[in-house]
Amino acid sequence: MEPLTVALPKGRMQGRVLDLFRAAGYPTDQNATSSRKLIFEDASGRLRFVLAKPADVPIYVEYGAADLGVVGEDVLRESDCDLYEPLMLGLARCHLALAGPPEMRHRNLRLETGLRVASKYPRLSREYFQRQGIAAEIIPMSGSVELAPFLGLADLLVDLVETGRTLRENGLVELATIMESQATLVVNRASHKLRLKTIQELIGNLATEVARRRDEEHAE
Amino acid sequence: MPHYENQLVRQLPYGLADLFFEQAAAKTELERILQATFRQWGYGRIIPPTFQYYETLATEASPELKKEMYRFFDREGHILALRPDMTVPTARLVGTKLYDQILPLRFYYVGSVFRYEEPQAGRRREFTQAGIELIGAATPEADAEVVAVAIAALEAMDIGRFQINLGQVAFLAAILSEAKLSHSDLRRLERAIERRNDVELQRMLEELGIAGDAARAIRAIPRLCGDQGVLHEAQRLATNRAARLALEHLGRVYDLLCTKGLGGHITLDLGEVRGMGYYTGITFHGYVAGLGSYICGGGRYDGLIAHFGADLPAVGFALGVERSMLVTRLDVDFAPDIVMQGCEHQTCGSLVAMARSRGLCVEVDVLGRRGEELVAYARARGARHSIFCRDASTYTVADARGSRRMGLPELQEEIASWNR
Numbered sequence: 001m002e003p004l005t006v007a008l009p010k011g012r013m014q015g016r017v018l019d020l021f022r023a024a025g026y027p028t029d030q031n032a033t034s035s036r037k038l039i040f041e042d043a044s045g046r047l048r049f050v051l052a053k054p055a056d057v058p059i060y061v062e063y064g065a066a067d068l069g070v071v072g073e074d075v076l077r078e079s080d081c082d083l084y085e086p087l088m089l090g091l092a093r094c095h096l097a098l099a100g101p102p103e104m105r106h107r108n109l110r111l112e113t114g115l116r117v118a119s120k121y122p123r124l125s126r127e128y129f130q131r132q133g134i135a136a137e138i139i140p141m142s143g144s145v146e147l148a149p150f151l152g153l154a155d156l157l158v159d160l161v162e163t164g165r166t167l168r169e170n171g172l173v174e175l176a177t178i179m180e181s182q183a184t185l186v187v188n189r190a191s192h193k194l195r196l197k198t199i200q201e202l203i204g205n206l207a208t209e210v211a212r213r214r215d216e217e218h219a220e
Numbered sequence: 221m222p223h224y225e226n227q228l229v230r231q232l233p234y235g236l237a238d239l240f241f242e243q244a245a246a247k248t249e250l251e252r253i254l255q256a257t258f259r260q261w262g263y264g265r266i267i268p269p270t271f272q273y274y275e276t277l278a279t280e281a282s283p284e285l286k287k288e289m290y291r292f293f294d295r296e297g298h299i300l301a302l303r304p305d306m307t308v309p310t311a312r313l314v315g316t317k318l319y320d321q322i323l324p325l326r327f328y329y330v331g332s333v334f335r336y337e338e339p340q341a342g343r344r345r346e347f348t349q350a351g352i353e354l355i356g357a358a359t360p361e362a363d364a365e366v367v368a369v370a371i372a373a374l375e376a377m378d379i380g381r382f383q384i385n386l387g388q389v390a391f392l393a394a395i396l397s398e399a400k401l402s403h404s405d406l407r408r409l410e411r412a413i414e415r416r417n418d419v420e421l422q423r424m425l426e427e428l429g430i431a432g433d434a435a436r437a438i439r440a441i442p443r444l445c446g447d448q449g450v451l452h453e454a455q456r457l458a459t460n461r462a463a464r465l466a467l468e469h470l471g472r473v474y475d476l477l478c479t480k481g482l483g484g485h486i487t488l489d490l491g492e493v494r495g496m497g498y499y500t501g502i503t504f505h506g507y508v509a510g511l512g513s514y515i516c517g518g519g520r521y522d523g524l525i526a527h528f529g530a531d532l533p534a535v536g537f538a539l540g541v542e543r544s545m546l547v548t549r550l551d552v553d554f555a556p557d558i559v560m561q562g563c564e565h566q567t568c569g570s571l572v573a574m575a576r577s578r579g580l581c582v583e584v585d586v587l588g589r590r591g592e593e594l595v596a597y598a599r600a601r602g603a604r605h606s607i608f609c610r611d612a613s614t615y616t617v618a619d620a621r622g623s624r625r626m627g628l629p630e631l632q633e634e635i636a637s638w639n640r
Contacts, residue, residue, distance in 0.1 A: 061512075062512060062513075063512045064510070064511065064512025064513075065512070082513070083415070084415060084416045085415045085416060085417040085420075086416040086417070086418075086442070087418075088417075088418075088419050184417075187416075188512050189505075189507065189512070189513060189514065190507035190508065190509075190511060190512055190513065190514070191512075193383040193385050193487050193489075193507045194381065194382075194383050194507055194508075194509055196383075196445065196446065196487060200445075200446075
């Protein structure tokens with residue numbers, strides 16, 4: 001049987017996700033994962049992992065180039081891809097925050113007219129401001145959004161916050177939470193139907209491990 | 221190259237494509253096969269107009285589909301739109317004109333539809349749908365027939381392994397009937413079910429104040445996917461009579477398909493709740509290995525035709541022809557059978573006519589090519605045979621078997637042995 005192809009996000013999440021798969025019964029060779037290989041199989045040959053840029057993971061899966069993927073909810077919602085999301089993995093918890101210089105705390109954003117917001121998440125940011133009834137111009141960026149207020153490019157920024165350290169170090173404060181996020185398992189619609197049994201088994205194994213970890217966390 | 225004042229003159233709008241050579245031939249062939257299949261099941265063609273009043277086409281359309289419609293004005297100021305699907309034009313036609321005909325009506329269509337959406341998975345902003353509508357029968361037999369025709373169409377196109385995902389939107393509708401949700405809340409809930417996202421679903425049920433048995437049933441829906449066992453599990457979750465009836469109907473359709481020997485192609489999936497706004501009963505999508513999104517989709521839409529007059533139940537499906545082209549394994553015969561040297565002899569003329577009457581595709585050269593030049597041309601065109609006229613009674617035939625000289629009767633006999 002052809003292995004299932006699983007797209008994983010390179011970087012921050014990669015190691016923790018592979019640990020989860022390992023604990024769920026899909027171990028990968030340490031050598032394979034530590035090298036610069038972009039494609040490797042698990043020890044049983046049931047899964048083939050491919051490493052992609054986080055924002056590309058939903059696209060690989062939507063087009064069926066990968067059967068499954070792991071991606072943060074933030075990236076997933078920003079992509080607006082049409083996928084199944086059968087399992088939250090409880091990993092890489094963070095939130096998407098609106099942030100800015102401390103003095104912005106005292107301003108009523110609804111009354112502002114020329115607000116500019118730097119964001120790596122233009123779609124989610126636009127939706128958020130529309131929902132809040134705030135007129136804002138979104139400036140799409142691909143990194144280091146913390147710089148934008150400092151240089152006068154934008155008044156505010158939207159970025160992912162895990163510990164809040166980056167914001168603090170740049171003298172910025174959080175003003176609002178736009179959404180919570182965690183690593184999510186996504187499945188291609190066609191693969192889900194064509195390989196139903198194998199995929200249901202994988203989801204089941206992962207779900208058991210996720211539940212075990214959650215119980216452990218609660219016990220502590 | 222001439223200078224063009226406006227570069228757009230030479231471009232196509234994004235999301236459109238020219239088809240030519242093999243691609244155009246492949247599309248024509250698939251459409252031929254699909255039409256032949258539909259006709260075998262007793263379906264007759266309908267040809268609705270390409271554009272109509274926006275108001276007509278927007279009937280029961282989802283907000284997304286309304287946004288995707290190409291709209292323009294006529295000179296009286298009415299809004300017109302290019303059809304985004306074939307089902308609503310069919311419903312209008314039946315509801316306004318064919319309501320008193322003997323039932324059921326069986327129609328098929330093949331034609332372009334237009335949607336302003338991001339092109340993906342073989343789909344463009346103008347794409348071709350081929351499909352059927354079975355009107356005037358609310359029976360499980362009618363539903364099973366439409367699914368069976370979809371399977372027959374997929375098999376006829378030789379697209380390899382495929383699976384039909386069969387759902388029933390009436391089950392969810394029945395469970396939600398007591399909850400009195402607004403249209404937008406309902407859409408959000410459907411979306412969470414569609415995504416199989418339990419965390420999101422749980423959050424929404426709390427937010428909407430849905431609890432108890434209904435909440436339990438709704439949370440189970442995304443996991444109700446598989447074979448026969450799914451129906452038993454769903455029966456236990458049914459909170460009212462309408463929900464039980466919806467499942468019985470689905471079970472009957474599934475049994476009928478199994479009796480036809482088609483059970484292996486079917487996955488029962490009650491999480492299949494997405495769709496065009498107008499579905500009221502069974503819904504299904506077809507998935508093919510190698511194509512990330514669905515190749516065909518359909519379902520029952522009992523309330524739609526009533527908008528245009530007669531209240532007739534109906535069920536149908538549409539298939540994406542461009543998507544099918546990505547996965548079909550059919551070999552399209554695009555090369556000519558014969559390339560023939562051009563000449564003025566009457567005997568050569570009748571020879572060509574004879575070959576054509578036997579169904580062979582014959583190209584006669586019109587550029588005065590001779591000898592090597594004609595051979596090179598025939599090779600470039602992928603022609604199976606080339607024929608050179610020497611003096612209207614002797615010919616040279618060149619093909620895979622080599623180059624042979626022969627007389628007219630001999631050549632006639634040889635051509636008679638060639639077939640497409």
